[in-house]
Amino acid sequence: MIFDGHIFDGHNDLLTRLWLSNADDPVHDFIYGTLPGHLDLQRCRQVGWMGGLFSIFLPPFAYVKNNHSDKLTNTSSSDFTPQEIIDICRAQLQLAGQLQERSNGQIKICTTLAQIQTCIQNQQFAIVLHLEGAEAFAIDPELLDEFYEAGLRSIGLLWNRKTKFGDGLNAPFPHSPDMGTGLTNDGKDFIKKCTEKRMLIDVSHMNERAFWDTAEMIDQPIVATHSNAHALCAQARNLTDRQLRAIKDSNGLVGVNFDVAFLRSDGKRDTHTALDVIVDHLAYLVEHLGDNHVGFGSDFDGCLLPDDLAGVSDIDKLIERMQQRHFSDALIEKITAKNWFRVLDTIWQ
Numbered sequence: 001m002i003f004d005g006h007i008f009d010g011h012n013d014l015l016t017r018l019w020l021s022n023a024d025d026p027v028h029d030f031i032y033g034t035l036p037g038h039l040d041l042q043r044c045r046q047v048g049w050m051g052g053l054f055s056i057f058l059p060p061f062a063y064v065k066n067n068h069s070d071k072l073t074n075t076s077s078s079d080f081t082p083q084e085i086i087d088i089c090r091a092q093l094q095l096a097g098q099l100q101e102r103s104n105g106q107i108k109i110c111t112t113l114a115q116i117q118t119c120i121q122n123q124q125f126a127i128v129l130h131l132e133g134a135e136a137f138a139i140d141p142e143l144l145d146e147f148y149e150a151g152l153r154s155i156g157l158l159w160n161r162k163t164k165f166g167d168g169l170n171a172p173f174p175h176s177p178d179m180g181t182g183l184t185n186d187g188k189d190f191i192k193k194c195t196e197k198r199m200l201i202d203v204s205h206m207n208e209r210a211f212w213d214t215a216e217m218i219d220q221p222i223v224a225t226h227s228n229a230h231a232l233c234a235q236a237r238n239l240t241d242r243q244l245r246a247i248k249d250s251n252g253l254v255g256v257n258f259d260v261a262f263l264r265s266d267g268k269r270d271t272h273t274a275l276d277v278i279v280d281h282l283a284y285l286v287e288h289l290g291d292n293h294v295g296f297g298s299d300f301d302g303c304l305l306p307d308d309l310a311g312v313s314d315i316d317k318l319i320e321r322m323q324q325r326h327f328s329d330a331l332i333e334k335i336t337a338k339n340w341f342r343v344l345d346t347i348w349q
């Protein structure tokens with residue numbers, strides 16, 4: 001059976017890839033379908049991938065310095081300057097704006113579920129803006145309003161680096177997520193500001209203490225936009241059964257990450273990984289969370305994919321495996337879009 005529904009996904013790093021790109025005009029390339037990588041508009045349309053959460057992200061300094069030193073203002077320094085951190089995030093925000101402006105109405109930055117649904121009805125592509133690692137906002141708190149005005153509706157407070165808001169999460173494999181301290185008072189204050197604006201709070205990169213600090217203080221669904229089951233792959237970034245229970249109790253959601261290192265039981269960065277391993281995580285999460293709390297969180301353009309999933313064009317193969325493993329049509333519709341719509345609507349209202 002062929003899947004003809006729409007797909008809405010919880011995480012990709014397209015904006016960071018556009019920012020890092022050396023192409024003359026990567027925005028044009030994305031819209032008109034000649035961009036290398038996991039995603040571009042034409043390929044997305046062909047498979048019904050109608051949008052998702054698009055991450056604004058500060059890549060590791062060493063990576064930028066070694067591969068994209070032209071992006072730095074001072075190549076002899078050992079870390080980003082505070083201004084560079086802000087500028088990099090602003091540049092990616094502006095790239096999202098350009099995607100919208102230059103797409104001839106084909107791409108829209110959305111801040112409500114109604115807008116997303118209108119987009120899908122009109123065959124338009126829906127971008128929900130997400131910030132992965134809120135370091136820039138720790139430097140300049142006023143940026144929150146600026147980014148919110150531009151459409152930002154989802155925040156991942158932490159990433160690998162320690163910031164004013166809390167410890168990062170960067171562990172060898174295998175590892176428990178219980179490492180490092182929880183949220184700082186600044187981190188808690190910041191989450192409070194974001195929840196007052198009805199923004200999604202993403203726990204995907206939090207250590208366990210920060211996770212529980214967040215769970216305790218927010219009165220909205222807990223969402224892990226791109227994490228998997230720790231019981232199947234003991235990455236510190238994956239979620240323990242206890243965390244899954246808390247997410248379920250909050251009416252939240254877990255988006256399944258397609259990165260092999262977050263899927264495989266041996267944690268290896270080995271692309272010889274069957275699509276069935278993604279289905280294993282989906283099935284485990286459905287078993288622990290229920291049908292209404294699992295979605296996709298592909299990590300396209302920011303991850304190492306299994307060989308059979310070269311990019312968005314192959315998403316049919318994954319859905320076919322889900323069908324072969326007896327996921328019902330109703331469950332597939334929920335995982336591929338409806339659960340995301342429900343959770344975004346609940347948080348944003």
Ligand SMILES: [Zn+2]
Nearest residue numbers: 132204205226
């Ligand atoms: Zn991530």
